[in-house]
Amino acid sequence: MSKLTLKSVAKTLGVSTATISNAFNRPDQLSVGLREKILSACAELGYFGPNKAAQSLRTGSSGIVAVILSDSLEYMVSDPVASQFLQGVTRELERHKLHLLLFSGSSANLEAISDFVDGFICYGAPRNLGLIEQLTRSPKRVLTVDFDLPGRPSVNIDNEQAAYQSALAVLKPTDTVAILGLRLIDAPNSRPVLQAPMWDNQSSIAHRRLDGYLRAMAECRLTLRSQYLWHLPESNQHYGQLAAKAVLALEPRPTVLLCMSDLIALSAMREALQQGIEIPNQLRVVGFDGIEETLRYHPTLSTVWQFSDAKGQAAVRAFLSGDDSPQLLPYELRLGESS
Amino acid sequence: MSKLTLKSVAKTLGVSTATISNAFNRPDQLSVGLREKILSACAELGYFGPNKAAQSLRTGSSGIVAVILSDSLEYMVSDPVASQFLQGVTRELERHKLHLLLFSGSSANLEAISDFVDGFICYGAPRNLGLIEQLTRSPKRVLTVDFDLPGRPSVNIDNEQAAYQSALAVLKPTDTVAILGLRLIDAPNSRPVLQAPMWDNQSSIAHRRLDGYLRAMAECRLTLRSQYLWHLPESNQHYGQLAAKAVLALEPRPTVLLCMSDLIALSAMREALQQGIEIPNQLRVVGFDGIEETLRYHPTLSTVWQFSDAKGQAAVRAFLSGDDSPQLLPYELRLGESS
DNA sequence: GCTTTCATCTTAATTGATTAAGTTATATGA
DNA sequence: TCATATAACTTAATCAATTAAGATGAAAGC
Numbered sequence: 001m002s003k004l005t006l007k008s009v010a011k012t013l014g015v016s017t018a019t020i021s022n023a024f025n026r027p028d029q030l031s032v033g034l035r036e037k038i039l040s041a042c043a044e045l046g047y048f049g050p051n052k053a054a055q056s057l058r059t060g061s062s063g064i065v066a067v068i069l070s071d072s073l074e075y076m077v078s079d080p081v082a083s084q085f086l087q088g089v090t091r092e093l094e095r096h097k098l099h100l101l102l103f104s105g106s107s108a109n110l111e112a113i114s115d116f117v118d119g120f121i122c123y124g125a126p127r128n129l130g131l132i133e134q135l136t137r138s139p140k141r142v143l144t145v146d147f148d149l150p151g152r153p154s155v156n157i158d159n160e161q162a163a164y165q166s167a168l169a170v171l172k173p174t175d176t177v178a179i180l181g182l183r184l185i186d187a188p189n190s191r192p193v194l195q196a197p198m199w200d201n202q203s204s205i206a207h208r209r210l211d212g213y214l215r216a217m218a219e220c221r222l223t224l225r226s227q228y229l230w231h232l233p234e235s236n237q238h239y240g241q242l243a244a245k246a247v248l249a250l251e252p253r254p255t256v257l258l259c260m261s262d263l264i265a266l267s268a269m270r271e272a273l274q275q276g277i278e279i280p281n282q283l284r285v286v287g288f289d290g291i292e293e294t295l296r297y298h299p300t301l302s303t304v305w306q307f308s309d310a311k312g313q314a315a316v317r318a319f320l321s322g323d324d325s326p327q328l329l330p331y332e333l334r335l336g337e338s339s
Numbered sequence: 340m341s342k343l344t345l346k347s348v349a350k351t352l353g354v355s356t357a358t359i360s361n362a363f364n365r366p367d368q369l370s371v372g373l374r375e376k377i378l379s380a381c382a383e384l385g386y387f388g389p390n391k392a393a394q395s396l397r398t399g400s401s402g403i404v405a406v407i408l409s410d411s412l413e414y415m416v417s418d419p420v421a422s423q424f425l426q427g428v429t430r431e432l433e434r435h436k437l438h439l440l441l442f443s444g445s446s447a448n449l450e451a452i453s454d455f456v457d458g459f460i461c462y463g464a465p466r467n468l469g470l471i472e473q474l475t476r477s478p479k480r481v482l483t484v485d486f487d488l489p490g491r492p493s494v495n496i497d498n499e500q501a502a503y504q505s506a507l508a509v510l511k512p513t514d515t516v517a518i519l520g521l522r523l524i525d526a527p528n529s530r531p532v533l534q535a536p537m538w539d540n541q542s543s544i545a546h547r548r549l550d551g552y553l554r555a556m557a558e559c560r561l562t563l564r565s566q567y568l569w570h571l572p573e574s575n576q577h578y579g580q581l582a583a584k585a586v587l588a589l590e591p592r593p594t595v596l597l598c599m600s601d602l603i604a605l606s607a608m609r610e611a612l613q614q615g616i617e618i619p620n621q622l623r624v625v626g627f628d629g630i631e632e633t634l635r636y637h638p639t640l641s642t643v644w645q646f647s648d649a650k651g652q653a654a655v656r657a658f659l660s661g662d663d664s665p666q667l668l669p670y671e672l673r674l675g676e677s678s
Numbered sequence: 679g680c681t682t683t684c685a686t687c688t689t690a691a692t693t694g695a696t697t698a699a700g701t702t703a704t705a706t707g708a
Numbered sequence: 709t710c711a712t713a714t715a716a717c718t719t720a721a722t723c724a725a726t727t728a729a730g731a732t733g734a735a736a737g738c
Contacts, residue, residue, distance in 0.1 A: 004478075005694055016718045021696060031716065046476070052454035053401075054694035057392050058723050064451060078417070099451040102441070112403060112438040115391035115724095116455045137385070139343075344724055355688045360726060369686065393724035397693050454694095 004047040013041055024049050056116065065093060065319065066101040066117045068131070070124030079235060079263065080291045081308050085123060085145070088312020096320065110134045121145065121315050125204040127183075143319040145311065146205050153324045155315045157331045159205045162304040163212025163288070167258055170284045170302065170339040171220045178228040178247040178254035179213055180264050182206040182235060206231070206260060209288065213258050228254060232264060240267030248272060255283060262287040262294050265301055269338060285338040290331075299337030306331050343386040352380055363388050395455065404432060404658065405440040405456045407470070409463030418574060418602065419630040420647050424462060424484070427651020435659065449473045460484065460654050464543040466522075482658040484650065485544050492663045494654045496670045498544045501643040502551025502627070506597055509623045509641065509678040510559045517567040517586040517593035518552055519603050521545040521574060545570070545599060548627065552597050567593060571603060579606030587611060594622060601626040601633050604640055608677060624677040629670075638676030645670050 002008055010017045015038070022029040023038040042048075056062035067089060069082070086102075093100050101117060110120075110131065119141035126132055135142050136149055144154040171177070183206060217224060227250055232239035240263060247254055248271065257272075259265035265287030269279060277283050279299050287294065290305030311329055318327050341347055349356045354377070361368040362377040381387075395401035406428060408421070425441075432439050440456060449459075449470065458480035465471055474481050475488055483493040510516070522545060556563060566589055571578040579602060586593055587610065596611075598604035604626030608618060616622050618638050626633065629644030650668055657666050 003694095006696095007694070017695080018697075018719080019717060022717090025696080029716080034716085048450065050696085051396075051694050052451070053392055053396050054454075054723090055696080056455075056723095057390075057396055057725085058694080058696045060723080062392075062455070064455075099448055101452070102443075104441075109438055111387065112391070113440070115393075116395075116401070116403075342724095345726095346724075356725080357689080357727075358687060361687090364726080373686085389726085390724050393693090394726080396695085397724080397726045399693080 004045060006050060009042060009045060009047050012045070013038060021050060053116075061118050062116055063097070064099045064101050064117045065316070066103050066113065066120045068103045068120055068122040068126065068135075070122070070126045080293070081235075081261070081289045081306070082123070084291075084308035085312040085315075088309040088314075089121065089316055090312075092313040092316035096316070098316075110138070114138060114140060119143070119319060121319055122147075122149075123315075141319065143315060145315050148326070151324075153318055154326045155311060155318050155329065156205075156326065157304075157306055157329050159208035160212040160215070162331050162333070163209035163258075163260075164216045165212075165333050166286050166288065166302070166304045167213045167216035168219065169333060169335060170256055170258075170286050171216055171222065172255075173220050173222070175220070175222060175256045176228070176252050176254045177213075177217060177222055177224060177256045177258060178250070179210065179224065179230065180240065180243045180247070180257060180259045180268060181210055181229065181231045182260045183231050183233050209260050235261040235263050237263060237267040240264035241271050244268035244271040248275060248277065253277075253283075257283065257285045259285065259287045262289045262291045262301060262303055265303065265338075266293060266297055269297070269299070269301070280337065280339055287338075290334070294336065302335045302339040304331055305334045343384060345389060348381060348384060348386050351384070352377060360389060392455075400457050401455055402436070403438045403440050403456045404655070405442050405452060405459045407442045407459055407461040407465065407474075409461070409465045419632070420574075420600070420602075420628045420645070421462070423630075423647035424651040424654075427648040427653075428460065428655055429651075430648075431652040431655035435655070437655075449477070453477060453479060458482070458658060460658055461486075461488075462654075480658065480661075482654060484654050487665070490663075492657055493665045494650060494657050494668065495544075495665065496643075496645055496668050498547035499551040499554070501670050501672070502548035502597075502599075503555045504551075504672050505625050505627065505641070505643045506552045506555035507558065508672060508674060509595055509597075509625050510555060510561065511594075512559055512561070514559070514561060514595045515567070515591050515593045516552075516556060516561055516563060516595045516597060517589070518549070518563065518569065519579065519582045519586070519596060519598045519607060520549055520568065520570045521599045522570050522572050548599050574600040574602050576602060576606040579603035580610050583607035583610040587614060587616065592616075592622075596622065596624045598624065598626045601628045601630045601640060601642055604642065604677075605632060605636055608636070608638070608640070619676065619678055626677075629673070633675065641674045641678040643670055644673045 006017045006020050010020045013020070015034075019030055019034070020038060020042075023035045027035055052062065067086070090100055101113070103113075111134065117140065120135060120138065121143050122135060123145045125147035132149070135152075142149065142152045144152055146156055148154050148156075214224065228247060230243040230247065232243055240259075243264070244257070244267065247257070257265070257268050259268055265285050269285050272279060272283050272285070279285060285301065287301045287303035289308070290303055294301035294303055307329070314327065314329055345356045345359050349359045352359070354373075358369055358373070359377060359381075362374045366374055391401065406425070429439055437457075440452070442452075450473070456479065459474060459477065460482050461474060462484045464486035471488070481488065481491045483491055485495060487493050487495075553563065567586060569582040569586065571582055579598075582603070583596070583606065586596070596604070596607050598607055604624050608624050611618060611622050611624070618624060624640065626640045626642035628647070629642055633640035633642055646668070653666060653668055
């Protein structure tokens with residue numbers, strides 16, 4: 001039994017390769033009778049359709065979209081925000097009969113798969129600078145989500161404005177403020193919880209949100225001492241609790257916690273309540289992202305509500321549209337019992 | 340600027356396509372001087388090497404090996420056994436300059452990527468029967484790990500014998516035995532913790548280990564009542580605790596817990612200790628797999644120690660070898676304080 | 679000086695598909 | 709009846725590479 005190809009199948013069926021190809025791809029180009037005969041004969045032979053690699057070479061598109069996750073796969077699949085986003089992506093890709101290839105930013109061998117995919121949707125600024133470099137110069141379509149790359153289309157919310165509004169909604173002129181932030185794009189990730197020595201002009205959400213917080217604080221004539229600013233390497237309960245413990249031990253104790261994710265905010269609240277600190281009387285907390293758990297938790301969390309599922313959908317649409325203009329999605333400021 | 344291909348680059352440099360190709364792939368086929376000139380000229384032009392899709396079409400190999408994980412990505416990356424295995428795979432693939440494509444068994448669109456990869460290493464029996472079907476008839480090389488597929492090479496340990504030995508090492512003729520097992524290949528996964536109504540002759544590790552346990556029990560003239568046999572949908576702390584709670588509440592209470600994974604065993608021990616049950620006096624526990632945490636835990640766990648990292652390595656080697664005979668890896672019975 | 683060897687580069691067939699353009703044969707219209 | 713339109717297939721160029729076989733010229737051997 002020789003290899004099954006369009007050619008070999010065409011020869012055994014006594015028709016041209018074009019006809020077999022059309023039977024699979026363009027039903028209108030041949031009679032229904034012949035088409036059915038061909039399809040059933042192929043099934044019989046064990047030929048399951050044109051070779052995708054050859055198809056991709058010829059047509060210039062494989063139907064596969066790679067989604068690059070900034071962090072480890074473990075983080076992404078366990079973070080409700082990220083998995084919501086992925087659900088949106090998956091659904092919208094399926095609608096267009098496209099396939100998803102999940103990629104973690106840490107194992108950054110883009111070049112190995114670049115020629116096999118139609119492009120990249122990159123979720124979150126990658127730690128890996130080499131990856132950023134590769135994405136920048138890639139000839140494929142690249143769409144970024146939650147960060148920017150020069151000359152590339154992006155999907156985002158106005159993080160600066162959202163952070164500004166959320167902070168302004170809780171701040172009072174007499175407050176002591178602590179910020180539980182996310183890592184900055186260029187922050188080394190060796191230390192588990194990092195007090196950022198500085199930040200650059202990169203466009204990660206962490207920078208934008210920090211800018212927003214600081215603008216709101218400046219407007220309230222509040223200043224931030226460096227011990228009150230923390231950058232967590234990942235958005236999870238572990239680091240949230242760690243950082244919360246640290247800032248709640250400071251003198252004077254913060255009266256407001258600005259948290260760059262809901263997971264961080266929730267674990268910080270948990271820690272505060274355990275210490276007997278009353279929310280919102282002694283401590284007000286505001287989060288970011290909008291996850292279901294904040295609604296079930298008591299007290300409910302004030303947060304910037306993003307529509308992560310819709311964001312995934314929007315990302316795919318923007319990717320496919322060919323439009324290179326940056327896209328800003330809506331968000332909602334939702335105030336809860338925590339402020 | 341037209342598209343950069345071997346042809347276009349060859350034309351602008353005034354040499355043949357073969358020479359460019361050789362510059363990248365077969366340095367011995369041209370003079371060092373010309374090669375360096377070509378390579379630096381390509382870098383200048385922004386041509387980063389031959390198109391992988393075309394390369395793969397022509398040579399019949401892409402250098403990408405897909406690893407299919409039986410369960411969700413979340414489970415796999417958080418399970419120390421699985422991540423050890425993946426590390427071994429990654430390292431060995433890198434050694435052969437091959438690339439890894441991670442795939443979750445749940446999103447089983449093999450056909451979309453099948454033509455782009457050199458084959459599949461499938462870790463653990465997939466829940467998804469359609470996927471098994473696809474793997475069975477795939478024209479690509481398929482290697483299975485921890486389960487068997489008709490006509491395919493596999494890498495495994497002798498699960499039946501290992502389970503038998505581990506059970507025999509702890510059992511006494513007066514014992515009441517409970518088994519905290521893993522899901523069987525055809526068990527529906529709707530119920531979170533499942534008492535298996537039956538099992539088939541499929542070759543999943545759960546079947547093999549169960550067979551081993553039962554053989555050891557039979558040898559000790561012990562019988563198993565169905566309430567004492569649990570099949571957990573996943574190997575994690577959550578289900579382990581749930582199942583442990585259930586069996587420890589039975590009358591008579593089990594004196595031995597045979598657990599099909601160390602994660603299950605550890606959480607079962609945790610639960611038992613919390614209930615004030617003494618280990619090993621009132622309850623003996625034996626696990627399976629061999630993870631670092633069992634050594635740090637007190638009491639240390641008796642378990643079947645597998646070398647998961649080496650297993651990953653062996654899987655890649657067997658995959659590349661072309662040898663179709665099943666491979667049995669060594670394991671060690673390590674007795675701890677729990678028995 | 680003439681053949682042989684070898685290194686270096688080129689030619690052209692091939693990989694498995696798509697698709698515009700071309701070829702029949704049949705049906706339609708005047 | 710004859711030109712014309714349409715449906716149903718086929719031909720052959722093309723996608724971006726690899727590679728066996730061929731060509732060329734210089735060095736080596738006798």
